[in-house]
Amino acid sequence: MDNLSGNSISVGLLGCGVVGAGVAKLLAQNGDLIASRIGMEIKLAKAADINPDAVADLNLADGVYTNDAMDVINDPTIPIIVELIGGQGIAKDFVLAALNKGKTVVTANKALIAAYRDEIAEACEKSGADFLFEASVGGCMPVIKSLRESLVSNKVDSIFGILNGTCNYILTQITQEGMPFDQALAQAQELGFAEADPTLDVEGMDTVHKLALSVALAFGTRVNYKEIYVDGITRITPLDITIAAEFGYSVKLLAIAKNHGDFVEARVHPTMISHDNLLSSVGRNMNAVKIVGDAVGEMVLYGAGAGMMPTASAVVGDIVDAARNIQLGCHPRIPAFSYQPAAIRELPLMPMDELVSRYYVRFSALDRPGVLSKVSGVLAKYSISIASVHQKGRHTEGPVPIVMLTHEAKEANIRKALEEVGSLDVIAEAPMLIRIEDENQE
């Protein structure tokens, strides 16, 4: 394959949306800088998009644009294919076609990897292709590189991630401005921090995709992302966040994974974390990941988890790794999923019912005598012991909030208890539950 023409290496781009355009811009803008570091030019040889307008602002040289992705994949002078189409549809065929040809694939597509991990791994194994996906988790931050390279000697014990900028922006706005969810979402959409259809983000699925991938790399296992417990942020109210703050907690959409040796705990939900926890200071649309390993202890990475140029930075970092490997003839250099294929273990996911956690529960109660006694009676029945109660003043005509923080309890019990409490005639609406993560208590 004629990969290296003089001292340059050719890259083909599939998808010229926001991130794709960012990659083209970054290669153009900082091409000299990159060459001064790596000693060769990264040349954008072909860029495919079904929509020619997508490349209108990119000043591509003649012949670079094509509307056919297979033109790029089949070009024998292009050893590096960058997939930035996204989603679980056509991107899959392109990625597998490129890998099957032994071409290095760089992608930011967590949804694709979560769904087709096995097919991708098999294609990599057969052809010896490198598969790089730094931008798929945590945007600009080296989460993948840390798990595959820097922390290679660590048994990773746990991962805690704020992995979705849209959710973190919305939660920050609810916290700082006291605005309700819908208004915060609308504002995030206006500012371009949220998609027109924000479902994948606010329901937590985007975070699940990223967690599944992180778990695979960290623990050396396969996870069916569809089995990971997920709860989004749509029900979080300013009231919950205000009360949480009074107890010394922030509310974050957290991806949590723990390595229990012969099983894996993985879950995504709104989580109360102490103000002492560095992750509680992560505001706006920023992301952060805390990785706990047996040798490193706690390590945190913080940065922009999305956005044109931060994501492009991660993609180009991968392109450069790929270019170095191809120039030196050393690929595959690192197993796609961090472990040797034969060493990857099948580990069951812990059923959510078995979780032991502390809980914040808010009941919307009619203001009548004996309510507290009824509610706490139900909790006691399910062996849930209450650490503190917070009852808002009786200023309103309607239902009043009763908030309880529990001691450690079993998820199965708290769910049954909440169902029973919810059916009491003094309770006006379905109770609100937020899990509390106290790392120091583990």
Add this chain to the structure above:
Amino acid sequence: MDNLSGNSISVGLLGCGVVGAGVAKLLAQNGDLIASRIGMEIKLAKAADINPDAVADLNLADGVYTNDAMDVINDPTIPIIVELIGGQGIAKDFVLAALNKGKTVVTANKALIAAYRDEIAEACEKSGADFLFEASVGGCMPVIKSLRESLVSNKVDSIFGILNGTCNYILTQITQEGMPFDQALAQAQELGFAEADPTLDVEGMDTVHKLALSVALAFGTRVNYKEIYVDGITRITPLDITIAAEFGYSVKLLAIAKNHGDFVEARVHPTMISHDNLLSSVGRNMNAVKIVGDAVGEMVLYGAGAGMMPTASAVVGDIVDAARNIQLGCHPRIPAFSYQPAAIRELPLMPMDELVSRYYVRFSALDRPGVLSKVSGVLAKYSISIASVHQKGRHTEGPVPIVMLTHEAKEANIRKALEEVGSLDVIAEAPMLIRIEDENQE
């Protein structure tokens, strides 16, 4: 060279102190885990220390220990030499000898690299050896890997680092417990967070070594570390920290570097940073580095900056990178100092006098009428405008503190002003100065 015996690669260790012992332990303890990731065994083939007692607890196999480092360097079956002797003395000869033989060198020795950068670069260029030093800056965190790899497409604009765990521990204790410097240092020594001779740490030189290295990798230039402005933490008092907190600031020993295009700003000193700044939440003996790049924006890495196992984790990460490169025959893979040697520019350091900053100044004044007028008169003479004044109550017999926060002023002017104020007969001791870093105001 018989590097790969079966599916293993041999490593030679020079120096079995705390970090060296940690590396031996980590390779033993997590050897299977590492092999399951990289597909080969990392074998500690030889370990040298002048003191045989150093290896007493390491359960080394027969024939591994030697008291002669050159035994290790000259062993043709060992392609990776890990230098953990430290310091600028004999370690230099060993590192250069190994590089000159074309062996990959892994080290944590920032003092050595700061002093002998040119000799090391020359040896690497001549022999094509890989030179890896992740553990030299920020302990377990991937600072070096981020600068050399992940951020390769970024023009790095600035770096802000808390790079010395001893100093950060002491400052945290002064802040949280109100203890004076000497007592906090003694406690740090008792807990093993500070050396018996803490001079390199508390005077800031260790941080300077790390900053010089970071500047070289980030900006593609050579810096003479001896020319970097440095001021340690020995004069910081609980009073300063208390007053800073009242103004909304933490005090940290910060390494600061900014890329001004045709010159470089680099300095190490106690710095007031806003409580909004993520770095202000970095407590205990932890380290953190904020890197600002044109594509990524702000990225922060946080973790243990020292200690046996965190540092060993970074060293073993490098060993694994080296092993992968040797196994695949692809070294040198990344230029030692991030840029191609021919692309490294000579950039002058900005003279400290030209710094423009906001300042915290504390005067110890005799409690007499007209003092404030005299002091502010001197500041006005040097065009230093005062943003706020804080005068502590007159409860004591002795001198009273007057604290001023200035607007932006030139370092040369503030120094002249403080000298003049210090010579006033109403001023009891040399004024205290702390620079304020307001990133948002830049």
